[in-house]
Amino acid sequence: MTILLTLDITIMKILCFINHVPDTETKVKVSGDGKLLDPTGINYMLNPYDEFAVEEGLKLKEKFGGEVVAVSLGGDSHKDTLRKALAMGVDKAVLLKDANPRDSFSLAQSLAEYAKEYSPEIILFGKQSIDYDDAQVGGLVAEMLNLPSISVVVKLEITDGKVIAHREIEGGHEIVHSKLPIVIIAQKGLNTPRYPSLKGIMDAKRKPIEEKTVTANSPKIEVIALRKPPAKNPGKIVGTDASAVPELVRLLHEEAKVI
Amino acid sequence: MAKFQDIDYYNIESLLSEEEIMVRNTVREFVDNEILPIIEKHNRAGTFPQNLIQPMAELGLFGPTLPAHYGCAELNNVAYGLMMQELERGDSGIRSFASVQSGLVMYPIYAFGSEEQKEFWLPLLASGKRIGCFGLTEPDFGSNPGGMLTRAERKDGGFILNGAKMWITNGTIADVAVVWAKLDNEIKGFLVEKGTKGFSAPEMHGKHSLRASVTSELVFQDCFIPEKNLLPKSGGLKSPLMCLSQARYGIAWGATGAAMACYDAALQYSKSRIQFGKPIAAFQMTQEKLVHMLTEITKAQLLTLQLGRLKDQNKVKFTQISMAKRNNVHHALEIARMSREILGANGILDEYPVMRHAANLESVKTYEGTHEMHTLILGEDITGIGAFV
Numbered sequence: 001m002t003i004l005l006t007l008d009i010t011i012m013k014i015l016c017f018i019n020h021v022p023d024t025e026t027k028v029k030v031s032g033d034g035k036l037l038d039p040t041g042i043n044y045m046l047n048p049y050d051e052f053a054v055e056e057g058l059k060l061k062e063k064f065g066g067e068v069v070a071v072s073l074g075g076d077s078h079k080d081t082l083r084k085a086l087a088m089g090v091d092k093a094v095l096l097k098d099a100n101p102r103d104s105f106s107l108a109q110s111l112a113e114y115a116k117e118y119s120p121e122i123i124l125f126g127k128q129s130i131d132y133d134d135a136q137v138g139g140l141v142a143e144m145l146n147l148p149s150i151s152v153v154v155k156l157e158i159t160d161g162k163v164i165a166h167r168e169i170e171g172g173h174e175i176v177h178s179k180l181p182i183v184i185i186a187q188k189g190l191n192t193p194r195y196p197s198l199k200g201i202m203d204a205k206r207k208p209i210e211e212k213t214v215t216a217n218s219p220k221i222e223v224i225a226l227r228k229p230p231a232k233n234p235g236k237i238v239g240t241d242a243s244a245v246p247e248l249v250r251l252l253h254e255e256a257k258v259i
Numbered sequence: 260m261a262k263f264q265d266i267d268y269y270n271i272e273s274l275l276s277e278e279e280i281m282v283r284n285t286v287r288e289f290v291d292n293e294i295l296p297i298i299e300k301h302n303r304a305g306t307f308p309q310n311l312i313q314p315m316a317e318l319g320l321f322g323p324t325l326p327a328h329y330g331c332a333e334l335n336n337v338a339y340g341l342m343m344q345e346l347e348r349g350d351s352g353i354r355s356f357a358s359v360q361s362g363l364v365m366y367p368i369y370a371f372g373s374e375e376q377k378e379f380w381l382p383l384l385a386s387g388k389r390i391g392c393f394g395l396t397e398p399d400f401g402s403n404p405g406g407m408l409t410r411a412e413r414k415d416g417g418f419i420l421n422g423a424k425m426w427i428t429n430g431t432i433a434d435v436a437v438v439w440a441k442l443d444n445e446i447k448g449f450l451v452e453k454g455t456k457g458f459s460a461p462e463m464h465g466k467h468s469l470r471a472s473v474t475s476e477l478v479f480q481d482c483f484i485p486e487k488n489l490l491p492k493s494g495g496l497k498s499p500l501m502c503l504s505q506a507r508y509g510i511a512w513g514a515t516g517a518a519m520a521c522y523d524a525a526l527q528y529s530k531s532r533i534q535f536g537k538p539i540a541a542f543q544m545t546q547e548k549l550v551h552m553l554t555e556i557t558k559a560q561l562l563t564l565q566l567g568r569l570k571d572q573n574k575v576k577f578t579q580i581s582m583a584k585r586n587n588v589h590h591a592l593e594i595a596r597m598s599r600e601i602l603g604a605n606g607i608l609d610e611y612p613v614m615r616h617a618a619n620l621e622s623v624k625t626y627e628g629t630h631e632m633h634t635l636i637l638g639e640d641i642t643g644i645g646a647f648v
Contacts, residue, residue, distance in 0.1 A: 025262055080277075087281060195289055198319030198332035198342070201281045 012066030014057040015120040016090065017111055017137070018050040019129040020074055020081040035223045036101055037131060046081045049126025051193040052186035056156060057124050058089050059191065064158075067091045069118065073110055075099030079209055086204035087196030093207065096214045103219040108140035110214045115145055123183045127152055142183035149183035150176050154190050260611070261527060262291060263348070266519045268557045271564060275337070282334060283341035287348075289318055294349035299609045301471040305464070307352065308471065309432065316387025320346070320357050322365035329369075329381035337567035340512035344563075347513030348520045351619035352472030354513040359428045360384060362505035364391030367437050370501065371448055371493040380435065380450070392433035392460075394424035394451075394477045395499045401426075402632050405496050409440040409479065411449060418442065418489065420449065420457075420482040426626070430460040430475025437490070438477065439499045448490035448498060457482040468622040470615075504577045507627045508570065511583035514591035514623060515559040517616045521591075522552045524611050525598035532603075539601070548597045555590040562586060578640040585633035592620040 022028055023043040031038040046054070057068040070085035072078040073096040082093035096110055115123055123145075125138035142149030154173065155166035158180070167174040168187050196204070238244045238251065252259045265272070272280060293314060301308050315321065324339050325331035334342070339361075347354035365384050368376055383389040400406045409422025420440055430436070436451040436458075451458055457480040462473060490498075526549060529540035539545050562583045569575040595617035599606035607614050624630050639645045 025264065083277065083281070087285075195318055196281070196285050197317060198282055198285070198323050198334055198338075199327065199330075200319075201278055201285065202327075202332050202334065204281075205278055 012060060012064040012122065013118065013120040014060055014066060014068045014122050014124065015115055015118055016050070016053045016057045016068060016070045016085070016124045017141070018054060018070050018072050018081060018085055019047040019126070019131070020044050020072060020078040021047045021129050021131040024048070024130065030226050030228060034225050034227075036226065044077060044080060046084045047126050047129045047131075049128060049130070049186060049188065051126070052188065052190045053124035053126050053184075054085050054088055054090060055191045055193040056184070056186060057122075058194070060122065060158065061091075066121075069094060069120075071096060071111070071114055073098060073102070073107060073214065082209050083204050084196060086207050086209075087200040088194060089196075089200055091207075093209045095209055095211045097211050098214050098216060100216060102216055103221040103223075104134045104136035104140060105220040106216040106218070108137045108144060109217055111137065112141045112144035113214075114212075115141060119181075121180045121182075122158075123147070123181075125183065125185045127185050127187050138183055138185040145183070147181055147183050148178045149185060150178060151185040152187040153184050154187050156184060156190065260524065263287070263520070263523055266522060266553070266556055267560075268553055269561065271557075271560050274564060275341075279335070279338045279341060282338040283345060285318070286320070286342045286345040289314075290345050290349040294346075294353055295612075298350045298353070298471060299612075299615070302350070302352075302615050303470075303609065305466070305470045307356065307432070307473045311353070312356075312387045312390065315357065316385065319385075321360045321387060322369075322381065322385050323361065325365060325369055325381065325385070329377065330385040331365075331381070335567075336508070336570040337564065340509065340563055340567045343509040343512040344516035344519070346516065348516035350471050350615070351513065351517060351623050352469045354509070354516070355428050355469065355472050358506050358509045358513070359393055360391055362509055363393035363502050364435070364437050366505045367393075367448055367490060367493070367498070367502050368450070371490040371498055373487075373491050375487070376450070376490070384435075389434040390429055390432050392427050392429040392436045392475070392477075393502065394427050394430075394436050394438040395503075396424060396426050398423060398425045402629060404439075404499065405446075407439065407441060407446070409438070411440045411442040411447065411484065413442075414483065417483055417485040418449065420451065420479045420484050422479050424477040426463075427460070427475045427477050428469075429473055430477055431462040431473050433460065436460070436477055437502075438479070445494055446496050446498065448493035449484050450488040450490065451477075451479070451482065451484060452488070455482050455484070468618045470618075500577070503627055504580050507580050507584040508566065508575075510623060510627055511559075511566065511580065511587045512563045514584075514587040514620065515556065515563060517620055517623075518552070518556050518559065518587075518591035518594040521595045521598035521613045521616050522549070522556055524613050525549065525552065525601040528602050528605070528611070532605075545601055548601055552594045552597055555594060559583075559587040559590060576640075578636055581628065581633040581636045584628065585630055585637070588620060588624045589630060592617065592624055595620055 023045045026042045029038040061068050068090040069092045070090040071094045072082050086093050128135035150165040152168045153165045154168050157164040161180045163178045163182055165176050238248045319332040323332040323334045327333050368380050395404050397407050411418040411420050434453045438449045438451045439446055459478045460475045462475050529545050530538050532539045566583045598613040635646055
């Protein structure tokens with residue numbers, strides 16, 4: 001008599017850290033103290049790079065089974081973004097509540113603390129948040145947890161605990177091997193994020209958002225000033241057909257001095 | 260054109276729930292990403308983008324107010340309306356597709372069908388695996404559907420259907436038609452499946468309007484319809500009119516979406532088009548048009564929102580739906596034409612959406628109860644005197 005055992009019985013625990021950022025169409029303003037973005041009149045959205053992280057988490061769950069948890073650190077407004085992740089299909093959402101601004105290091109510390117407690121097989125980040133664009137948190141969390149991390153990932157394959165990731169590098173892809181548990185930092189191209197379905201939106205209403213209050217350690221970085229880039233000078237149209245080429249070349253050479 | 264920005268002069272969003280806003284934003288994103296980039300091509304070719312049926316089904320756009328048991332989203336009527344608004348901001352033909360599948364096929368099966376019919380058809384229709392159409396209007400009976408000539412007669416184990424229907428959205432691509440016919444002089448609903456012997460659904464050609472939508476005739480020649488395909492709870496003209504109320508409700512929202520698209524195009528254009536050394540938005544006559552358009556859009560938004568709230572409380576009267584359909588489509592068409600004027604010669608090009616919307620809205624003003632019929636419905640309601648004949 002043969003007894004068949006299923007060896008791969010561990011369910012995959014998948015953790016996605018997500019951020020709540022100004023809509024890409026919003027015209028941002030600097031706040032009165034000159035150090036932060038002014039939140040008034042801004043529409044917020046799930047950070048686009050984090051959407052790739054959530055989608056990859058959902059795809060991994062579809063493949064391996066398990067649970068996808070989305071976590072965001074911030075004030076109550078971050079619940080909108082967590083609810084979008086729930087509507088896309090994550091199983092659970094957690095708000096690490098702290099409305100105060102954080103530098104990347106103190107943010108990473110709180111996220112790492114949560115991750116340590118949850119101990120997932122895979123932690124997914126977007127490569128950067130499109131508000132302050134530090135692009136540090138994923139790497140910092142990996143380091144704090146002493147886990148391998150692969151950044152700017154555009155393709156991910158996981159088989160029997162082995163990880164093969166394609167990274168975007170200048171002019172090509174770098175293929176990296178590692179193993180679970182791991183931190184994966186998503187780049188555009190990794191997948192096409194799904195739309196939350198209308199059913200998903202209605203189901204999201206019934207899933208609670210767990211709240212945990214967290215406090216910041218002392219920051220490593222202080223923002224001294226935030227300024228908008230200087231206004232661009234208006235462009236010049238030299239012509240609309242081939243006869244404009246010599247003049248264009250002359251201007252690029254003599255005025256712009258780029259060729 | 261720059262990405263669409265919400266038009267909400269009266270902060271009506273503050274009256275919406277979180278889910279309603281999320282439904283609207285999701286469908287808005289879908290329309291911006293999946294419909295707007297391809298719609299002009301289909302409008303030129305006169306084709307419906309059939310490859311969108313599956314993504315639309317996955318999003319949950321078919322029968323979204325029906326119970327989750329059938330694979331539907333259980334939206335309230337306001338969220339459903341916002342979905343229709345966004346779809347028609349894309350194109351009236353796309354909204355028509357969703358309206359027919361939801362309000363005119365899934366709704367009658369849900370309202371008048373047997374348990375077996377519901378269990379069989381609703382999940383297939385919600386998932387887009389089957390497409391439906393609705394046959395009420397006939398070549399000689401439009402505003403007066405009670406005069407229909409299509410007849411069903413009893414025959415062993417079923418019925419024999421004879422007659423013809425016209426102006427049927429989705430007819431040629433439908434797997435099932437909800438057909439209204441007289442049985443012993445009472446109007447009843449029948450499910451006629453594609454492939455039924457004697458049933459054909461040729462596409463109508465030569466439309467200047469709703470070009471990205473399939474419009475067909477349905478022809479029935481001694482079609483045998485099994486007993487199980489009769490909608491058992493249907494009876495009388497009231498049954499198809501109940502379906503039309505669903506569809507008209509969606510149209511009232513949809514027309515507002517088309518108007519928003521036109522206003523957005525006109526506003527953007529007027530700020531960038533320079534004549535006599537300044538943007539044409541700086542001219543009083545342009546400003547008057549823009550103000551008129553925005554005011555009518557705001558009024559239409561408020562009408563539909565309150566209509567939806569009434570519908571969610573089961574307090575809506577069909578005459579109130581008539582008022583919103585009549586008003587919103589009339590002004591949407593007016594706004595589309597005014598936008599075309601602001602865009603000048605550019606307005607006739609399909610680089611901009613306004614002429615397509617204007618042409619579509621000519622149909623929308625006539626279908627699901629003409630503007631005139633809704634006037635008479637309201638006239639009768641407020642005076643107590645019918646002026647139909």
